[in-house]
Amino acid sequence: MAKVAILSYINRKSLVHELTGTTKLIFFILWSVASMVTYDTRILIGMLFISVLVFKASRIRVRDISVVLGLAAVFLVLNNFFVYLFAPEYGVEIYESRDVLLQIAGPYTITAQQLFYHFNMTIKVICVVPVALLFIACTDPSEFAASLAMIGVSYRVGYSVSLALRYIPDVQREYQNISQAQQARGIDLSSKDKLFTRLKNSVAILLPLIMSSLNRIETVSNAMELRGFGKEKKRTWYVQRRLKRNDWLVIGFVVIVLVVDLVVTFWDGSRFFNPFL
Amino acid sequence: MAEPIISFQDYGFQYTAQAKPTLHHINLNIYPGEKVLIAGASGSGKSTIGSCINGLIPFAYPGESTGKLTVGGKDPLKSSIFELSHTVGTVLQDTDGQFIGLTVGEDIAFALENSCVAQNEMKRIVDEVAKLVDIDHHLQYAPHELSGGQKQRVSLAGVMVDEVKVLLFDEPLANLDPAAGRTTIELIDMVQERTGAAVIIIEHRLEDVLWRKVDRIVLMDEGKIVVDMPTKAFLSGNALLEHGIREPLYLTALRYAGIPITEELEPQHVDSLRLTGQQIKMVQDWYHRSGAKQEIQEEKTELLKVTDLCFGYTPEVKNLRNVSFTIHKGEMVSIVGRNGAGKSTLAKLICGFEKPTSGSIYLEGRDISDDTIKERAQRIGYVMQNPNQMISKPMIWDEVEMALLSGDMTAEERKERVEETLKICGLYPFRKWPVSALSFGQKKRVTIAGILVQRPQMIILDEPTAGQDYHHYTEIMEFLKTLNEQGFTIVMITHDMHLMLEYTPRAIVFSEGELLADTTAAHVLNDPDLVKKANLKETSLYTLSMKCGIENPQRFTEHFIEYEKEKEHQAK
Numbered sequence: 031m032a033k034v035a036i037l038s039y040i041n042r043k044s045l046v047h048e049l050t051g052t053t054k055l056i057f058f059i060l061w062s063v064a065s066m067v068t069y070d071t072r073i074l075i076g077m078l079f080i081s082v083l084v085f086k087a088s089r090i091r092v093r094d095i096s097v098v099l100g101l102a103a104v105f106l107v108l109n110n111f112f113v114y115l116f117a118p119e120y121g122v123e124i125y126e127s128r129d130v131l132l133q134i135a136g137p138y139t140i141t142a143q144q145l146f147y148h149f150n151m152t153i154k155v156i157c158v159v160p161v162a163l164l165f166i167a168c169t170d171p172s173e174f175a176a177s178l179a180m181i182g183v184s185y186r187v188g189y190s191v192s193l194a195l196r197y198i199p200d201v202q203r204e205y206q207n208i209s210q211a212q213q214a215r216g217i218d219l220s221s222k223d224k225l226f227t228r229l230k231n232s233v234a235i236l237l238p239l240i241m242s243s244l245n246r247i248e249t250v251s252n253a254m255e256l257r258g259f260g261k262e263k264k265r266t267w268y269v270q271r272r273l274k275r276n277d278w279l280v281i282g283f284v285v286i287v288l289v290v291d292l293v294v295t296f297w298d299g300s301r302f303f304n305p306f307l
Numbered sequence: 308m309a310e311p312i313i314s315f316q317d318y319g320f321q322y323t324a325q326a327k328p329t330l331h332h333i334n335l336n337i338y339p340g341e342k343v344l345i346a347g348a349s350g351s352g353k354s355t356i357g358s359c360i361n362g363l364i365p366f367a368y369p370g371e372s373t374g375k376l377t378v379g380g381k382d383p384l385k386s387s388i389f390e391l392s393h394t395v396g397t398v399l400q401d402t403d404g405q406f407i408g409l410t411v412g413e414d415i416a417f418a419l420e421n422s423c424v425a426q427n428e429m430k431r432i433v434d435e436v437a438k439l440v441d442i443d444h445h446l447q448y449a450p451h452e453l454s455g456g457q458k459q460r461v462s463l464a465g466v467m468v469d470e471v472k473v474l475l476f477d478e479p480l481a482n483l484d485p486a487a488g489r490t491t492i493e494l495i496d497m498v499q500e501r502t503g504a505a506v507i508i509i510e511h512r513l514e515d516v517l518w519r520k521v522d523r524i525v526l527m528d529e530g531k532i533v534v535d536m537p538t539k540a541f542l543s544g545n546a547l548l549e550h551g552i553r554e555p556l557y558l559t560a561l562r563y564a565g566i567p568i569t570e571e572l573e574p575q576h577v578d579s580l581r582l583t584g585q586q587i588k589m590v591q592d593w594y595h596r597s598g599a600k601q602e603i604q605e606e607k608t609e610l611l612k613v614t615d616l617c618f619g620y621t622p623e624v625k626n627l628r629n630v631s632f633t634i635h636k637g638e639m640v641s642i643v644g645r646n647g648a649g650k651s652t653l654a655k656l657i658c659g660f661e662k663p664t665s666g667s668i669y670l671e672g673r674d675i676s677d678d679t680i681k682e683r684a685q686r687i688g689y690v691m692q693n694p695n696q697m698i699s700k701p702m703i704w705d706e707v708e709m710a711l712l713s714g715d716m717t718a719e720e721r722k723e724r725v726e727e728t729l730k731i732c733g734l735y736p737f738r739k740w741p742v743s744a745l746s747f748g749q750k751k752r753v754t755i756a757g758i759l760v761q762r763p764q765m766i767i768l769d770e771p772t773a774g775q776d777y778h779h780y781t782e783i784m785e786f787l788k789t790l791n792e793q794g795f796t797i798v799m800i801t802h803d804m805h806l807m808l809e810y811t812p813r814a815i816v817f818s819e820g821e822l823l824a825d826t827t828a829a830h831v832l833n834d835p836d837l838v839k840k841a842n843l844k845e846t847s848l849y850t851l852s853m854k855c856g857i858e859n860p861q862r863f864t865e866h867f868i869e870y871e872k873e874k875e876h877q878a879k
Binding site: 171172192193195196199200204207208210211212213214215216217233234235237238241242245246249250251252253254255256257258259260261262264265266267268269270 | 361362363366367388389392393397399401403404405406407408409410412413416417418419420421422423424425426429430433450451465466655658660680681683684688689691693695696697698699700709710711712713714757758761
């Protein structure tokens with residue numbers, strides 16, 4: 031079967047892979063909080079540096095995840111564009127000074143303050159993206175549900191994530207089969223037809239797909255109930271691993287990063303590091 | 308006698324969503340350690356009985372029940388589906404759908420996880436059970452890396468971790484190739500021996516289940532138990548024929564030879580049969596009464612020719628290697644072989660869904676390698692296994708007309724063509740009906756009509772009768788036969804050895820991406836070497852002919868089929 035895996039578990043041997051799913055999840059969450067809270071450029075640059083190091087350590091190559099990185103880049107550009115479009119003077123407001131570099135038209139000028147604001151915003155995202163991708167690419171899908179449960183998420187929620195992972199390949203295969211058979215009946219989904227016809231045609235594939243998925247859901251939920259899913263308030267996990275020394279070190283490290291981040295950021299009562307005054 | 312572990316007393320059940328009760332006055336006791344087969348046609352209520360036992364009724368499917376039912380001494384109504392799951396372990400029909408975990412180990416552990424068993428203990432039990440069903444070397448495997456038979460082992464292991472007292476199998480053979488089905492029956496037998504659990508098998512493929520000893524057979528029809536007897540006594544009666552279940556082939560052959568089936572015959576297994584010298588003589592006489600084989604040499608015109616076809620979904624794997632064969636106009640051919648042997652892949656290549664790495668496909672002498680899916684579909688139709696995978700319009704008429712809409716026919720021409728097609732398929736009286744009002748077999752016809760409307764010369768059907776009882780099987784196959792008689796060439800991918808023997812004179816056998824044999828259906832099943840390589844199963848007719856000292860089992864099988872056809876012909 032042709033695989034269209036955009037982002038999935040990539041099994042390699044590395045320090046990052048060896049950490050438990052729980053550790054990676056905690057790291058990801060605290061790391062995101064840390065980078066979201068602050069606009070302090072010094073901290074952000076430090077975090078960016080660490081992000082790159084972690085990515086190196088994971089032995090995941092850029093081209094493994096190039097599609098997702100590309101998507102992230104597009105969103106980042108769009109985000110920057112719209113922020114500028116609607117608030118071209120936001121940087122001036124924050125940094126309480128105004129150095130015009132270039133006059134464009136109407137209210138749109140490029141100021142050093144606005145550029146600096148965009149720079150900070152961009153780094154924030156770049157800090158988080160590698161860590162988020164690593165969490166997905168380096169965590170064995172089997173461990174997802176268990177790690178979510180460890181940090182207090184209800185196991186029912188955790189297990190739905192896990193089930194989705196389990197059935198996505200099946201549904202993809204089913205989609206492929208149905209769409210091929212329907213193409214043989216003159217249903218064309220290629221770009222030759224008009225958009226409306228294509229939309230109408232896609233129903234011819236979606237309807238059977240939905241019917242078969244509903245069937246699948248009935249079977250799974252029966253099978254799960256018959257084997258006692260939902261009986262107790264808690265459950266244990268076959269794949270769960272105990273936290274080892276490295277896990278504690280990593281968790282300790284990210285907690286320290288967060289504390290330093292909070293202290294530095296709020297010490298002077300402002301989230302922003304202001305080099306202009 | 309011991310206390311029954313399951314006891315129905317004048318039990319009745321009606322689903323909330325249905326107008327009439329599905330079960331009436333059921334009286335059934337199942338004792339510890341027993342092995343019971345519940346047989347019956349589709350809609351006879353046999354699956355509903357299963358759901359009552361494992362608690363899906365009333366917990367997943369609500370309804371009204373009357374009378375009394377106890378499972379493990381408890382009333383299910385006052386219990387819960389979880390509590391019942393410690394007494395009854397259920398293996399469902401859909402080997403894929405019930406695989407919950409991402410790997411074999413996790414799936415087996417699922418019930419233990421839900422009972423909060425500690426991890427060490429859990430690993431120990433999983434290893435132990437996996438060893439018992441011989442899947443312990445695959446604990447890290449994902450479901451798509453396993454065969455159907457292996458998935459079934461995992462499902463079985465998954466319910467055994469609970470040390471249940473009853474193992475319930477709901478149509479365990481429906482999705483398996485013949486050899487895997489046989490292994491499953493052996494496995495169930497072995498597990499019962501080790502654990503001493505009572506085993507209930509719900510299945511309409513009687514002969515396949517009887518491959519291993521069964522204590523008792525319960526036959527259902529229209530929501531009632533019509534027969535409940537020990538296997539031997541059951542087979543000696545005429546109950547099967549009256550209720551739309553196929554009798555084991557060796558017994559049918561004995562009847563044809565004029566031998567009444569009695570308990571003294573030990574009819575429960577072809578190996579246990581005790582035939583007297585005189586009875587053996589009767590079988591031989593019946594066999595020799597057959598005329599010489601009628602060799603009808605028809606003029607054959609080539610329709611589809613495949614030469615040296617190679618294909619792989621990934622560059623490293625070769626799913627098909629150097630496949631060559633020819634299909635002639637008006638033929639009806641079976642393609643057989645184990646799951647994953649390349650049968651469906653071949654169909655996809657012929658229809659143009661996938662592109663071969665090398666080799667060519669000719670239709671009436673013309674290379675069609677460059678034709679698009681749509682162009683090929685005008686000549687070669689493809690019908691998927693499950694009609695629900697194809698039906699996308701609520702009304703029958705629209706569904707059948709769909710393929711014509713993209714062409715350049717006028718509305719008038721389309722109307723004429725759809726009407727004609729509906730008549731061919733016996734659906735004309737239903738032309739204004741919604742699809743949802745039809746039975747499974749009729750839906751299958753609608754999907755075939757949706758393909759026929761393009762007037763292809765050839766139709767490829769993927770498992771046309773999978774999961775169907777004898778009645779629906781006959782209905783679908785007789786319909787295909789009439790299509791064939793009208794000149795359509797029909798190619799079927801199938802696991803069903805009866806189908807191959809009865810309906811298709813010729814069979815093409817695949818194993819691991821290679822064409823293993825291209826010969827008559829009777830020859831395939833009488834060649835032990837071929838049977839083994841392709842994961843098929845010899846018929847009991849083969850064993851019976853050996854037992855009766857008939858030197859040519861292939862001819863014996865052919866004679867059986869010819870005799871059956873003639874009888875049917877006379878009946879008409």
